[in-house]
Structures are given as C-alpha cells and as structure tokens.
Amino acid sequence: xxxxxxxxxxxxxxxxxxxxxxxxxxxxxxxxxxxxxxxxxxxxxxxxxxxxxxxxxxxxxxxxxxxxxxxxxxxxxxxxxxxxxxxxxxxxxxxxxxxxxxxxxxxxxxxxxxxxxxxxxxxxxxxxxxxxxxxxxxxxxxxxxxxxxxxxxxxxxxxxxxxxxxxxxxxxxxxxxxxxxxxxxxxxxxxxxxxxxxxxxxxxxxxxxxxxxxxxxxxxxxxxxxxxxxxxxxxxxxxxxxxxxxxxxxxxxxxxxxxxxxxxxxxxxxxxxxxxxxxxxxxxxxxxxxxxxx
Amino acid sequence: xxxxxxxxxxxxxxxxxxxxxxxxxxxxxxxxxxxxxxxxxxxxxxxxxxxxxxxxxxxxxxxxxxxxxxxxxxxxxxxxxxxxxxxxxxxxxxxxxxxxxxxxxxxxxxxxxxxxxxxxxxxxxxxxxxxxxxxxxxxxxxxxxxxxxxxxxxxxxxxxxxxxxxxxxxxxxxxxxxxxxxxxxxxxxxxxxxxxxxxxxxxxxxxxxxxxxxxxxxxxxxxxxxxxxxxxxxxxxxxxxxxxxxxxxxxxxxxxxxxxxxxxxxxxxxxxxxxxxxxxxxxxxxxxxxxxxx
Numbered sequence: 001x002x003x004x005x006x007x008x009x010x011x012x013x014x015x016x017x018x019x020x021x022x023x024x025x026x027x028x029x030x031x032x033x034x035x036x037x038x039x040x041x042x043x044x045x046x047x048x049x050x051x052x053x054x055x056x057x058x059x060x061x062x063x064x065x066x067x068x069x070x071x072x073x074x075x076x077x078x079x080x081x082x083x084x085x086x087x088x089x090x091x092x093x094x095x096x097x098x099x100x101x102x103x104x105x106x107x108x109x110x111x112x113x114x115x116x117x118x119x120x121x122x123x124x125x126x127x128x129x130x131x132x133x134x135x136x137x138x139x140x141x142x143x144x145x146x147x148x149x150x151x152x153x154x155x156x157x158x159x160x161x162x163x164x165x166x167x168x169x170x171x172x173x174x175x176x177x178x179x180x181x182x183x184x185x186x187x188x189x190x191x192x193x194x195x196x197x198x199x200x201x202x203x204x205x206x207x208x209x210x211x212x213x214x215x216x217x218x219x220x221x222x223x224x225x226x227x228x229x230x231x232x233x234x235x236x237x238x239x240x241x242x243x244x245x246x247x248x249x250x251x252x253x254x255x256x257x258x259x260x261x262x263x264x265x266x267x268x269x270x271x272x273x274x275x276x277x278x279x280x281x282x283x284x285x286x287x288x289x290x291x292x293x294x
Numbered sequence: 295x296x297x298x299x300x301x302x303x304x305x306x307x308x309x310x311x312x313x314x315x316x317x318x319x320x321x322x323x324x325x326x327x328x329x330x331x332x333x334x335x336x337x338x339x340x341x342x343x344x345x346x347x348x349x350x351x352x353x354x355x356x357x358x359x360x361x362x363x364x365x366x367x368x369x370x371x372x373x374x375x376x377x378x379x380x381x382x383x384x385x386x387x388x389x390x391x392x393x394x395x396x397x398x399x400x401x402x403x404x405x406x407x408x409x410x411x412x413x414x415x416x417x418x419x420x421x422x423x424x425x426x427x428x429x430x431x432x433x434x435x436x437x438x439x440x441x442x443x444x445x446x447x448x449x450x451x452x453x454x455x456x457x458x459x460x461x462x463x464x465x466x467x468x469x470x471x472x473x474x475x476x477x478x479x480x481x482x483x484x485x486x487x488x489x490x491x492x493x494x495x496x497x498x499x500x501x502x503x504x505x506x507x508x509x510x511x512x513x514x515x516x517x518x519x520x521x522x523x524x525x526x527x528x529x530x531x532x533x534x535x536x537x538x539x540x541x542x543x544x545x546x547x548x549x550x551x552x553x554x555x556x557x558x559x560x561x562x563x564x565x566x567x568x569x570x571x572x573x574x575x576x577x578x579x580x581x582x583x584x585x586x587x588x
Contacts, residue, residue, distance in 0.1 A: 070506075078507075110496075111503035141466070141499060157499040159465065166460040171453065172435070197492035201523075201530035202404075205435060205451040209405035212364075213372075229495075236495035 004028060004056040006289075008282040009049070010275075011067035012116060013038040018053050019279060021286070027279075037066040037073075045073035046095060060289065061099040062282050065116035068092065068101040078106035078113060082151045085122035085281065088288040102285060105152055112157050116278070117143045120249050123280030124272055125150060131247070134240050137274065138250035138258050140165070142233065144240040156240070158233040161254070164226055173204065173225065176211035178218025183260070185220035189227020190234070190261045197235040203228055230261050241267050250274050298322060298350040300583075302576040303343070304569075305361035306410060307332040312347050313573060315580070321573075331360040331367075339367035340389060354583065355393040356576050359410035362386065362395040372400035372407060376445045379416035379575065382582040396579060399446055406451050410572070411437045414543050417574030418566055419444060425541070428534050431568065432544035432552050434459070436527065438534040450534070452527040455548070458520055467498065467519065470505035472512025477554070479514035483521020484528070484555045491529040497522055524555050535561050544568045 005023040009016070014036035020029040035048035045067065050057065068076030076092040083105065091100035104115030117137045125131055125147070137143040140162050145155040168177045193200050207225055210216035234241065246262055248255040248271045259269045299317040303310070308330035314323040329342035339361065344351065362370030370386040377399065385394035398409030411431045419425055419441070431437040434456050439449040462471045487494050501519055504510035528535065540556055542549040542565045553563045 106503075106507055108507060111500050111507050113503045113506055156496045157503070158495040159467075159498050160495065162465050163461075166464060167457075170460060170464065171456050173453075197494070198526070198529035198532070200491070200494070201452040201454065201527040202450045203530075204453050206405050209400075209407045209451070212407055213400055213402060213405050232492070233495040235492035236497075238492070 004059045006059050006286050007053055007056055007061045008279055008286075009061055009063035009065075009067075010116065010119075010278045010282075011063050011065045011072075012036055013066045016048060016052060017275075018049075019282075020053065020056050020059075021283075025283060037069065037071065042073065049099070058096075058098045060286075061095075062088070062091070062102070062285050062289070063099060064102040064119035064278065064282060068103055069115060072101075073099075074101060076101045076103035078104050079118075081105060081107045081155065082153045084151050085118040085125070088285040088292065091285070100285075100289070102282075105155070107155060110156065112155055114143055114155065114157070117145070117249075118152065119281035119285070120274060120277040121145060121147065121152060121281070122284055123277035123282075124247060124249055126280050126284045127272070127277070128247075133247065134244045135247045135249060136237075136240070136258060138248065138254045139274070142250075144237045146240060156237060158236060160229050160233045164229055167204065167229075168222060168225060173207055173221070176208050176216065176218060176221045177225070178220075178222050180219035180222070182217070182220040182223040186223040186227040186257065186260070187264065189224040189229075190231035190264065191227075193228050193231030194234050194261075194265070197232055200228060200232050226257060227261070230257060234261060234265070241265070245269070247272065249277050298353045300353050300580050301347055301350055301355045302573055302580075303355055303357035303359075303361075304410065304413075304572045304576075305357050305359045305366075306330055307360045310342060310346060311569075312343075313576075314347065314350050314353075315577070319577065331363065331365065336367065343393070352392045354580075355389075356382070356385070356396070356579050356583070357393060358396040358413035358572065358576060362397055363409060366395075367393075368395060370395045370397035372398050373412075375399060375401045375449065376447045378445050379412040379419070382579040382586065385579070394579075394583070396576075399449070401449060404450065406449055408437055408449065408451070411439070412446065413575035413579070414568055414571040415439060415441065415446060415575070416578055417571035417576075418541060418543055420574050420578040421566070421571070422541075427541065428538045429541045429543055430531075430534070430552060432542065432548045433568070436544075438531045440534060450531060452530060454523050454527045458523055461498065461523075462516060462519060467501055467515070470502050470510065470512060470515045471519070472514075472516050474513035474516070476511070476514040476517040480517040480521040480551065480554070481558065483518040483523075484525035484558065485521075487522050487525030488528050488555075488559070491526055494522060494526045520551060521555070524551060528555060528559070535559070539563070541566060543571050 004020045008019040016035045017032040086103045105118045146153040207221045298314045302313040310329045311326040380397045399412045440447040501515045
C-alpha cells in the first residue's frame with residue numbers, strides 16, 4: 001500500500017465505510033464495518049474509526065453522513081436551503097482536527113433533512129459541472145432535490161425503501177414474498193398508485209389475499225409491492241419530475257427500478273452510482289482543504 | 295364456578311382467548327394466553343387449548359379466527375361473498391368433534407380474506423337484526439364490509455394498524471414518537487391524506503424532520519402519523535362510507551379515532567365492542583348447534 005494522503009469516510013446509521021486515498025486521487029484500499037452511528041455512543045466513534053483505519057492515521061479524515069448528527073460523534077449544524085452543498089469550510093473538526101465532518105442540509109418548510117446525500121449531490125455536481133435539474137437519490141429514505149446554479153433549491157424525502165423493508169420483511173406480507181422480480185408486476189403496481197394514489201391502502205393486503213386465493217407468485221408479489229410504493233412516491237413527488245430530466249444517484253438495481261417507472265411517464269433519466277458520487281463529493285471537499293492549505 | 299355448557303374461543307395469530315359459558319349465556323370465566331396460531335405447529339393446538347381450559351373439557355368448543363387457516367389446527371375453507379356469515383353447519387370439527395372451527399370469508403375480486411371478523415359481523419347482526427349498511431372493524435388489518443339482507447356483500451382490508459405499528463415502533467419515526475395523543479394533530483393528518491392521498495409518501499418523513507427542526511412534540515407526531523394513515527385508508531375506502539352510516543366494531547380507543555375522522559366527513563357512526571361481538575357471534579353459532587341437536 002502506498003502513502004495514504006487522506007481518508008474518505010461515509011458514516012451512516014448502519015455502516016461505516018472508508019477509502020484510503022493516494023495524493024493522485026487513486027484508491028489505495030476500501031474498508032467497511034458495521035459500526036454505524038446507530039450502534040455507537042459518543043465515545044465509541046474514535047475507537048470504531050481506529051479499528052478500521054488506525055494504521056493510516058493521522059492522515060486527514062473527511063467524513064459525511066449521520067456521524068455529524070446530534071447523536072453522532074459531533075453535531076455538524078445543517079446548512080439551510082437554498083444553498084450549495086456544504087464545503088469543507090463548514091465542517092466540524094474532532095480528534096485534534098484530524099477528522100472533519102461535513103454538515104447535512106435542512107429545509108424548514110416543508111420540514112426536511114439530509115445527511116450524506118448532500119455530499120453525493122456535491123460529487124454529482126463536481127462530475128457534471130453546470131447541471132441544472134432534478135436529482136433523485138433512491139435508498140432507505142429516497143431524496144428528491146431540485147438543483148440549480150450549483151445550489152440545492154428544495155428537496156423532499158420519501159421513506160419508500162424503509163417501508164418496503166418493513167412490509168416485505170416484517171408484516172403479514174412477508175409470507176407472500178419471493179426473492180426474485182417480475183417486471184410486469186412492478187409496472188402494474190407503479191401504474192396503479194401513480195394514477196390512483198388513494199388506492200394504496202386497500203391494495204397492500206390484496207398481495208396476501210391473492211397469494212392465498214389465486215396463487216400469486218412470490219416474485220410478482222414482491223415486485224408489485226415495490227411498484228405500489230414507488231408509484232405512490234412518484235405521485236407525491238410529481239412536482240419534482242414532471243417535465244424534467246432526472247439524475248438518479250443510487251444503487252444500480254434500485255435506480256434501475258426508478259428509471260423504469262419514470263420512463264413509463266416519459267421522463268428521461270441518467271444514472272450515477274451512489275458510492276462513486278460520495279467519493280467524488282468527499283474528493284471535492286479534500287480539494288477545498290488543499291486550496292485552504294495552499 | 296358453575297357448570298360449563300360450552301366454551302367460546304377466539305384464536306388469532308398472536309393470542310388465544312376463551313370464555314367458559316353457562317347454559318343461560320352468562321360468562322363463568324375468561325381466560326387468555328399467548329398461544330396464538332402464529333407460534334404453534336399443527337400438533338401444538340390441542341395442548342395449547344388443554345393448557346388454557348382443559349378442566350372444562352369435553353364441553354363443546356366453538357372457535358373462530360386464524361385457527362381455521364391452512365397453517366392452523368385444521369383448514370376451514372372460506373365461504374365466498376356474497377354470503378351470510380358462516381354458520382356452525384360450515385364448521386370443521388377436530389378432537390373427536392369436541393372442537394368446531396368456524397370458517398372465514400373470501401372475496402375473489404378484488405382478492406380479500408377475513409378470519410374472525412365474519413364472526414364479529416354475525417354477532418353484530420344477532421344484536422342488530424335487520425341491519426343494512428357498512429361495518430368497519432378497525433384493528434391490525436381493518437376490514438370494511440358492506441352488509442345487506444343478512445349477507446356480507448363485499449369487503450376490503452387496509453393494513454393501517456400494522457403500518458402504524460411498524461412505522462411508529464420500527465422505522466426512523468420511532469425516535470419522534472410520544473406515548474400520548476393530540477386530537478388536533480390527528481385531525482390535521484386525516485384531513486391531509488383524505489383530501490390529497492398522493493401526499494402520504496412525502497409526509498411521513500416530515501414527522502421526523504419536524505421533530506429535529508421544529509421540536510414537534512412526540513404526542514403530536516404520533517397522533518398525526520395515525521391521522522395520515524387513517525386518512526389514506528378513508529380515501530381508499532370512500533365507496534364504503536360515502537353517504538352511509540357506519541357501524542364500528544373494534545377496541546374502544548381505535549374505534550373512537552375512526553369515529554372522529556368519519557364525523558369530520560359528516561358520516562354518523564355507532565360503536566360496538568369487538569370482544570362483545572365475537573362472543574355474540576360464537577353464541578349465535580352455539581344456538582345453531584343447539585337447534586341442530588334438538
């Protein structure tokens with residue numbers, strides 16, 4: 001392993017991910033652990049970081065995500081929209097300033113918050129200078145952001161990923177779920193709740209009942225559940241995507257599902273990998289730090 | 295304790311409840327255990343029943359609920375709507391016919407099923423002869439049934455109770471939930487999703503964000519979550535309640551929430567206790583059995 005110039009860290013609720021970076025921007029090593037913010041007390045963050053990348057310290061660490069929340073290592077106060085994604089100058093420093101934590105972004109009305117996605121947006125803007133439009137970041141809590149002139153103008157969150165995980169894994173519907181996918185069933189679900197959002201509440205239990213009465217295959221049930229929830233999300237987020245092009249920043253399979261749903265509405269999409277954009281955003285922050293030092 | 299003439303049993307997914315009944319219809323004893331259908335293998339039902347009421351056997355047992363499902367003690371095949379709530383003549387007998395299990399009711403399109411609620415409906419009809427209208431049975435899986443001329447004409451299920459339990463107890467929203475109630479916040483939630491069902495997906499995470507940014511009290515967050523979900527349910531079930539009177543059969547606090555939401559739409563309601571109606575339905579089945587024996 002070559003000289004570690006700095007360490008990029010994505011520290012979310014359930015995971016800690018780190019990249020050991022060379023001065024030329026190449027990745028020397030990737031590491032991750034289950035030491036997410038959610039399982040750590042305040043004095044647990046430094047040991048968790050040292051356990052993962054201790055040998056590379058004291059190389060400067062730039063971190064984003066829930067590590068900067070009130071329950072995290074140190075509170076990095078939100079920037080308020082409209083604003084550019086926070087730069088390194090807004091970071092909170094801990095551990096003798098070896099570790100800098102980037103703030104999240106808030107919106108007062110309608111109330112909303114993000115921590116981590118603003119860094120992905122910064123990365124997307126670094127890779128796509130001058131981008132103007134809508135960025136959707138599918139995930140546990142999917143974010144929709146309107147970005148213009150380098151600023152996050154407004155954003156909204158849908159808990160679609162968490163709802164899918166709860167309903168498919170922990171509700172009565174778990175008995176009806178397969179592991180696979182059915183593209184037609186997904187499209188049917190999206191179309192139903194996007195055209196008739198009020199039908200959602202009465203549609204979910206039908207997945208169970210059709211499994212009992214009509215042998216609905218598990219893959220179709222799983223895909224239709226996803227479609228019903230994503231269709232309901234698209235109905236809520238219509239002001240974001242209607243007549244727009246949408247950049248999807250997320251994991252590949254989930255982003256592809258959103259792309260399919262949006263394409264059916266005539267909305268063109270482009271895709272970027274979430275991890276790549278996180279790293280690009282943290283790299284941009286490191287460049288700001290270098291500029292500051294120069 | 296006097297002579298036990300028969301035993302009424304409500305055997306659901308998570309609980310087993312029994313009433314030891316005298317010939318004159320009075321209740322000699324009530325008992326319950328956590329031996330719900332969900333935790334029992336097929337050979338576990340008889341021991342679970344004996345553990346609860348063994349000394350009173352072989353008094354005849356009349357049971358309703360998930361005990362009659364495919365995963366239960368014995369499969370009691372669904373009756374199909376339109377139909378009267380199944381009578382004792384449709385029951386499946388086990389344990390040398392000491393135990394009779396009443397069937398549930400199914401609807402092929404839209405696909406739906408109930409097990410247990412049909413007995414509450416039978417009880418409500420026994421107590422309210424000639425009732426014609428809509429019965430709503432709020433619970434984990436809330437049922438809406440159109441009842442006419444003694445028959446269940448059609449019905450639909452909303453998973454509102456289960457959604458509330460998952461979101462308030464197991465999602466990121468759990469951090470924002472109080473234990474109390476806020477009537478205004480409930481009304482605000484109902485009004486929002488009933489008038490704009492498409493807003494649900496973007497509204498849930500706001501409860502968390504308002505907690506972080508605007509110190510939304512936990513009681514208000516909990517009540518508004520309930521309101522948002524019940525409002526979305528009412529939007530889905532509009533064909534059932536619009537221009538109707540609605541009989542609510544459920545636990546008192548939950549039924550009262552539905553009554554409040556419906557009253558705001560100008561819908562009059564009457565309320566009946568779910569346990570009372572279950573017992574009335576099983577009592578009607580016992581009367582049928584006595585008629586058969588006579």
